[in-house]
Amino acid sequence: MALIDDVDFGTPARPSAATVTLLIDGAPVTVPEGTSIMRAAQEVSRPIPKLCATDKLEPFGSCRMCLVEIEGVRGTPASCTTPVREGMNVTTQNARLERIRKGVMELYISDHPLDCLTCAANGDCELQDTAGEVGLREVRYGMDGANHFDAQVKDPIDVSNPYFQFEPSKCIACSRCVRACDEVQGTLALTLEGRGFASKISAGLEMDDFFSSECVSCGACVQACPTATLMEKSVVDHGVPTRSVETTCAYCGVGCSFKAELKGSEVVRMVPSKSGGANEGHSCVKGRFAWGYASHKDRITTPMVRESATDPWRKASWDEAIDFIATRFKDIQARHGKGAIGGITSSRCTNEEVYVVQKMIRAAFGNNNVDTCARVCHSPTGYGLKTTFGTSAGTQNFKSVEQADVILLIGANPTDGHPVFASRMKRRLRRGAKIIVVDPRRIDLVRTPHIEAAHHVPLRPGTNVAVMNAFAHTIVTEGLVDEAFVAQRCDMVEFERWRSFVSEPENAPEALAEKVGVDAETLRAAARTFAAAPNGAIYYGLGVTEHSQGSTMVMCMANLAMATGNIGREGVGVNPLRGQNNVQGSCDMGSFPHELPGYRHISDADTRALFEGDWGVHLHDQPGLRIPNMLDAAMDGSFRGIFVQGEDIAQSDPNTKHVQAALAAMDCVVVQDLFLNETAAHAHVFLPGTSFLEKDGTFTNAERRINRVRPVMAEKSGLSEWETVCRVARAMGYPMHYDHPSQIMDEIARLTPSFAGVSFARLDRDGSLQWPVNDAHPDGAPIMHVDGFVRGKGRFMITRYVPTEERSNRHFPLILTTGRILSQYNVGQQTRRTANSLWHPEDVLEIHPHDAEERGIVDGDPVSINSRVGATTLHARISDRMAPGVVYTTFHHPLSGANVITTEFSDWATNCPEYKVTAVQVNKSNLPSDWQAHREEFVAEHYRVTEPAE
Amino acid sequence: MAMTRQNAAPISGGDPDPVTEAVDLICGRYGDRPDALIEMFHDLQDGLGHVPETALKPIAKRLNLSRAEVHGVLSFYHDFHTKPVGRVVVKVCRAEACQSMGALPLIAQICDRLGVGLGSTSAGGSVTVEPVYCLGNCALAPAATVGGVLHGRVDAERVAALVTEMTGEAG
Known part of the structure; x- marks a missing residue:
């Protein structure tokens, strides 16, 4: 339940063009055909008592509270399961219905503990509310008979889940939790065990508790429960919240809307908003529960400085810290030139915070040395989709997947990485859509209860482009191209070039099968399935982009979508599943060295003139340095100062030792973050950042949806991040001032055509907007390229497969690929500081039984993983999810050093690192690697803080 | 996990x-x-x-x-067992018709004779006694099955004899 509830209509909306008019208690109401009487009654504000019904779930008809009378119909049908009919005359309340409802409620309460005053749900209980509504005054059966709540008979409370508890004695067996797990989350972890009086909710097998079960802790059951049976432990501990602030989750690129429910400024719980466009009332374990890091004791809330990165930290005032930065940066520029400093924006921060950082760099630093962490994740998406379609963004809204017939999922693992979208996808798959999974690993969506992939293409890491070319070859040579679409929407010269290219025999599945490691018939069959779909939708993740041919691969998918006519309507499209909450936004805001906000090239004089006029400065017309260029330049001494906003390049970027050496070579490293991260170990200035609970601004999710982030508490550091940046800019000599973050968005809208209609006021009114928001799309654009591509004609690109130079050999015979897991998030700065670590206390190396046996490795053994650039030690988990020859790990824990082994290879167009392919050797080992041993000492040395003298 | x-x-x-x-x-x-x-x-x-x-x-x-x-x-389904049961399973009907013909005292007598509680298995693992709700044999109430074979107009003695016959042990 949510305390500050949206109206619950009892049953889901039934979108239908046809309408039905009926009378409810004499009031006429017109609703879409298929609507339930219960929902229609709520439409005219005649709520009908209910217990088992809620509008997130299909009607069930078990509680018998919602009975109504219908003129000319015998008996008292349940209003939740009875659809409206034309001319119906419904009575929702009279003496007979009142008597029946009271009678049913008496039965419920006769087996329910009467401890309302001390119950965790007191004030937030639908059972209590409904008892009040029906006027229950006595329980004629007494409370003495067989029951589920007496101390001698009641089942113990299951507290195994760290975030919520299950108290069976309070259960009314309405099955809302079971149905939420089935219908909303799609995990089906719960069941109603037994029958009759012995019925009870069970999390799977007899030996299972919630923690050991298949439960993924998304919280849907807790939200669905009308009693205190399933309850957040934070509410049990602190009581029901008293106020609520609508905001946006700061974990992945799904961008779920939440109500932060509070007492004072203390968050009691986060409840997903039904009105949230991205999540429509659903959540995952991270957004719903893993927000405790915001008040973790490790948070640094005062600025700190030090002369040298080997000195202990010294706490400083804001003024001192900002002066320190400006003095050092100006000194570096005086000695080494304007281009000797730069900065990195963060995809975790708001659009407004990112915008001011890139503005500071371009206007106050006077160069274009700005880059962003999207460099290491989705930069190829921007490049590839801009080249082919004309815009650097996914084409669909999330809801579009509900119209897809075939889903082609490439290099993404949504059930772990984008769980709330995965639930939408699973719902569609359970209703009959097919899925093709292209992934080296057997991810959950290959086979999970009630879902089985039509095809799994377990390709060798690094052969994406070969797979896509084989698909394209099959489609072109078997006559499966949507010729009409191509002729109408695409550049025919480019198309014909592409057609003859993919028809070449070297692109035939038979020719590529061996390189890919998948037989030709599987490749052909998968291609045919996709081409035959009325609506074929492509979803992809970092398994596409983080390769030496990342940009090529994005263009491959765009080609495929165009050739099969799958662009420009619901149910189709090319959809990047963005990693971070605001990676779309940080790219939109001009975070790349070659682009001003709105993806306009810095070399374009008109665009520059627009910004120069508004900002009152001269802008350099050449692109600045990318992150890897900055690091290389640091090594040769020409780049000496960096401002790092909310990012941990020393853990997240490839070849950790190189990153560390580059940072150590600089004269001034400034880190703005919540915690002393790995990068901060090399910093001279630490500026305390703000958590999403303290931010006022906007995030833009993977579907281009701009959502408001609203502060629920004051900044713990006393200063917003955007104001901090403005002060640094002013100290550097550039007057940058805003009174409120809404003024930053106003400036963005003024200077960026795709954001022209965006403002805080508009977002507060409409909830969210999907860019472009301008004269052509005044209410935004959930689906792009509807009547034509942004660039005019769609452009087919030649995509020749070039194998990566990183390949297995005698010394490094295995291929390591990396990914993430549901409970942890990226470098883990946040999730590791929550109970989520119970599910994933350490990163492990997944290795195939054959590869393990060859090396004498058994499950749980410590193993060393060596690549040509570094080594680390992890525990092994024997798993057949990968093909032999491929090993897998995650990178959530700093000590794992996953990026100590990844190499300097990167995408040819954008320098996005090739995280997904590293040739390694794995051996049994009992010792930490040299790097790991060194890290312990290093961290102890570099994290020291001097306490001020008394 | x-x-x-x-x-x-x-x-x-x-x-x-x-x-x-x-x-x-x-x-x-x-x-x-x-x-x-x-x-x-x-x-x-x-x-x-x-x-x-x-x-x-x-x-x-x-x-x-x-x-x-x-x-x-x-x-x-009560008919499925998740734990091992006795070598012979006795199911005694206690639906309405059989109750009217004395099923409840009969069940008590059977349990007594076989030395086992209703719904459980005898110490030696030879016999399990369970209630069922209608065997469709109402005309010959009270009814029971012993080792899967239906018997009508049963009494405790007959059930015990059938069990002994099947297990070779005295109840």
Whole structure:
């Protein structure tokens, strides 16, 4: 339940063009055909008592509270399961219905503990509310008979889940939790065990508790429960919240809307908003529960400085810290030139915070040395989709997947990485859509209860482009191209070039099968399935982009979508599943060295003139340095100062030792973050950042949806991040001032055509907007390229497969690929500081039984993983999810050093690192690697803080 | 832990245990069809005497169902046992017709004679006594089955004799 509830209509909306008019208690109401009487009654504000019904779930008809009378119909049908009919005359309340409802409620309460005053749900209980509504005054059966709540008979409370508890004695067996797990989350972890009086909710097998079960802790059951049976432990501990602030989750690129429910400024719980466009009332374990890091004791809330990165930290005032930065940066520029400093924006921060950082760099630093962490994740998406379609963004809204017939999922693992979208996808798959999974690993969506992939293409890491070319070859040579679409929407010269290219025999599945490691018939069959779909939708993740041919691969998918006519309507499209909450936004805001906000090239004089006029400065017309260029330049001494906003390049970027050496070579490293991260170990200035609970601004999710982030508490550091940046800019000599973050968005809208209609006021009114928001799309654009591509004609690109130079050999015979897991998030700065670590206390190396046996490795053994650039030690988990020859790990824990082994290879167009392919050797080992041993000492040395003298 | 992926669970070496073998055989017999789940439980119970909890994970995996779904179906039917039962199972009807013909005192007498509580198994594991709700033999109430064979107009003595006959032991 949510305390500050949206109206619950009892049953889901039934979108239908046809309408039905009926009378409810004499009031006429017109609703879409298929609507339930219960929902229609709520439409005219005649709520009908209910217990088992809620509008997130299909009607069930078990509680018998919602009975109504219908003129000319015998008996008292349940209003939740009875659809409206034309001319119906419904009575929702009279003496007979009142008597029946009271009678049913008496039965419920006769087996329910009467401890309302001390119950965790007191004030937030639908059972209590409904008892009040029906006027229950006595329980004629007494409370003495067989029951589920007496101390001698009641089942113990299951507290195994760290975030919520299950108290069976309070259960009314309405099955809302079971149905939420089935219908909303799609995990089906719960069941109603037994029958009759012995019925009870069970999390799977007899030996299972919630923690050991298949439960993924998304919280849907807790939200669905009308009693205190399933309850957040934070509410049990602190009581029901008293106020609520609508905001946006700061974990992945799904961008779920939440109500932060509070007492004072203390968050009691986060409840997903039904009105949230991205999540429509659903959540995952991270957004719903893993927000405790915001008040973790490790948070640094005062600025700190030090002369040298080997000195202990010294706490400083804001003024001192900002002066320190400006003095050092100006000194570096005086000695080494304007281009000797730069900065990195963060995809975790708001659009407004990112915008001011890139503005500071371009206007106050006077160069274009700005880059962003999207460099290491989705930069190829921007490049590839801009080249082919004309815009650097996914084409669909999330809801579009509900119209897809075939889903082609490439290099993404949504059930772990984008769980709330995965639930939408699973719902569609359970209703009959097919899925093709292209992934080296057997991810959950290959086979999970009630879902089985039509095809799994377990390709060798690094052969994406070969797979896509084989698909394209099959489609072109078997006559499966949507010729009409191509002729109408695409550049025919480019198309014909592409057609003859993919028809070449070297692109035939038979020719590529061996390189890919998948037989030709599987490749052909998968291609045919996709081409035959009325609506074929492509979803992809970092398994596409983080390769030496990342940009090529994005263009491959765009080609495929165009050739099969799958662009420009619901149910189709090319959809990047963005990693971070605001990676779309940080790219939109001009975070790349070659682009001003709105993806306009810095070399374009008109665009520059627009910004120069508004900002009152001269802008350099050449692109600045990318992150890897900055690091290389640091090594040769020409780049000496960096401002790092909310990012941990020393853990997240490839070849950790190189990153560390580059940072150590600089004269001034400034880190703005919540915690002393790995990068901060090399910093001279630490500026305390703000958590999403303290931010006022906007995030833009993977579907281009701009959502408001609203502060629920004051900044713990006393200063917003955007104001901090403005002060640094002013100290550097550039007057940058805003009174409120809404003024930053106003400036963005003024200077960026795709954001022209965006403002805080508009977002507060409409909830969210999907860019472009301008004269052509005044209410935004959930689906792009509807009547034509942004660039005019769609452009087919030649995509020749070039194998990566990183390949297995005698010394490094295995291929390591990396990914993430549901409970942890990226470098883990946040999730590791929550109970989520119970599910994933350490990163492990997944290795195939054959590869393990060859090396004498058994499950749980410590193993060393060596690549040509570094080594680390992890525990092994024997798993057949990968093909032999491929090993897998995650990178959530700093000590794992996953990026100590990844190499300097990167995408040819954008320098996005090739995280997904590293040739390694794995051996049994009992010792930490040299790097790991060194890290312990290093961290102890570099994290020291001097306490001020008394 | 489900969240670290049930599919990623370590693969143990060695031969499959008899339960897993039985599951593989029986699921294969029905082509892994989820709608044959109840038949599979019957076959398992016929073969093993009960449906052990350890059978549920492999069944769920083969049928691509969740553990909860499989457990929900199994626990719904009283006729399926998850623990071993006696060599002879006595089911005594206590639906309306049989009750009117003295089923309740009869059950007490049977339990007494066989030295076992209702719904449980005798100490030596020879006999289990369970209540059932209508065997469809109302005209010959009170009714009971002994070792799966239906008998009408039973009394405690006859039931005990039938049990002795089948087990070779005195009740």
